[in-house]
Amino acid sequence: MKTYRIATIPGDGIGHEVMPEGMRVLEAAARRFGFTLTWDERDWSCERFHRTGQMMPENGLDEIAGHDAIYLGAVGYPGVPDHVSLWGLLIPIRRNFDQYANVRPVRLMPGVRSPLADRKPGDIDMLIVRENTEGEYSAVGGRENVGTPEERAVQQSIFTRKGVDRVLRYAFEAAGKRRSSVTSATKSNGIAITMPYWDERFAEMAAQYPGITTAQFHIDILAAHFVRNPQWFDVVVASNLFGDILSDLGPACTGTIAIAPSANINPERLHPSMFEPVHGSAPDIFGRNIANPIGQIWSGAMMLEHLGEPDAAAAIVAAIEAVLAEGPRTPDLHGSASTQEVGAAIAAAL
Amino acid sequence: MKTYRIATIPGDGIGHEVMPEGMRVLEAAARRFGFTLTWDERDWSCERFHRTGQMMPENGLDEIAGHDAIYLGAVGYPGVPDHVSLWGLLIPIRRNFDQYANVRPVRLMPGVRSPLADRKPGDIDMLIVRENTEGEYSAVGGRENVGTPEERAVQQSIFTRKGVDRVLRYAFEAAGKRRSSVTSATKSNGIAITMPYWDERFAEMAAQYPGITTAQFHIDILAAHFVRNPQWFDVVVASNLFGDILSDLGPACTGTIAIAPSANINPERLHPSMFEPVHGSAPDIFGRNIANPIGQIWSGAMMLEHLGEPDAAAAIVAAIEAVLAEGPRTPDLHGSASTQEVGAAIAAAL
């Protein structure tokens, strides 16, 4: 029987509540589809930072470099600045393991009310492919004249041909398995140095995929189209920052960020990929067992897909759809079920 | 009788169609409220670039530096790259005249259908204040290793204390005249050098305005809230890029970008301010007289407000509301009126 070794990082807050439900559903899928999962938990978190001054141990990445995948809950904690927690954990994992494609399906699901008028399940079905290792999220820059009226902060955005091309290629390949359309988001009129570069690479890549239809929008008007014409989009590819924005905006248009999954993929499989819900650690609701576990569970389905268990992945997504349609539902979706009840229902639906 | 000297720049495309309607309505307001407008037109545009290689003459800014305001249509033209047209006209005007506050009201108006479910006029009423002279729109950067696999493009974002503080102050002052709430958009977890700097300046400014309620969101989740909870927001202040995105997304949530106005304000009045619709030159519909002139007209109302004619400004906004509610309407709002019919109706409603 095939065995996959998974590093789990529940993280902080509701990460602790949704992770067990993700594992429960994945275990159910393993039983049904005949493979084994072994879990290897790490306490890397803001909590740990609080205790030890570090989000993860010095050699943390080495510890999990040999695992088949990383399954993460959520990271963040009041009192630990976000840029500390993220640059101490999430971003090093994404970068050191070259998880350059951050992949986020956005679908309007049965049983979920969209805040957009007159949209029904099936109307919105896109895949956001976000560059995940460079771009606007750089560590290059600083402040000068600190404390004076002449104080300033500067930061570089860095776009490499290697970095841009590989994520574009991923997006075009993904489109080939979907509705064969790729939309690129830039802002080449305002950000007139790096963004035109992305546009050029996009045009070059498009020339290599004559079977794929392409479109390009400035990020401002593209955000507007997400609200007004979300049905236009299949694969949307964007830089680190623009992909981040679109992959919160997209799920908002489909009714809830709580169910949105994400995959941080190293397509060459030289390193483990990481799977995590789009939502955060939600300290405001932590401890009440009302967190929606579906983002975590759906991320688990993406993990199985990546590991080579597409049938198990599809079965989990179908089970999610069934439970969204019929209930039970957590309070964010106007139900009254607990995190555990929803997890159990999805496992049972498998 | 007071006389205001206005430099008009119709620009390209539908700029030519909506500008005369803006002027028609402003003339009607001038007659009713007892002041005079003189118009001084400039042909600065992509069309001019095509003919002469320059968007505007070398000494263009000097020519209009003494005017009371600048009234602009839209700039952009197929065949002239956006970054050429913008950095050759719009951005130099914004920067040289220190128009550091880009101000964009976002309101759900009567007669306009929102793409958001169950929203009615009055539910959405915010003012987006965008930093307009620095930040992510920088001219500092470049490419190296061009044409090789090691090619890269880098670009700086530059945030100065002066630049950040002055736009924050503008936002807090504006909130004092509205519902006394300011929301700041950053992305301090990902863009971890410049954005935390903005947050610090925001906290410092907030301390000076104890009567103003403040909130802060990362841009990704804020974009999501624009769709899910637009009623939360009064004044929203953001960097050049984030303000740009939010001020297209906001109008999209209120049904149409075609009616959205904007003001590029030099609050110290050392230089003329510029007033322009949020929409672009729309070459796809140019020439058919179906462009909606309301963005241009509403921008004109903002110009009168800035010039010290608040009654005339309010009367124009009321006339816009009346015509939106009763028609005539252009095709983008499901009517069949021409650009001119809508302009004439608003002038008549005055």
Ligand SMILES: CC(C)[C@H](C(=O)O)[C@@H](O)C(=O)O
């Ligand atoms: C045309 C472009 C440079 C401009 C901007 O981003 O500033 C426009 O989108 C706007 O919002 O005024």
Ligand SMILES: CC(C)[C@H](C(=O)O)[C@@H](O)C(=O)O
């Ligand atoms: C937490 C933050 C750094 C992160 C990001 O922007 O990458 C998050 O918003 C995400 O989308 O995964």
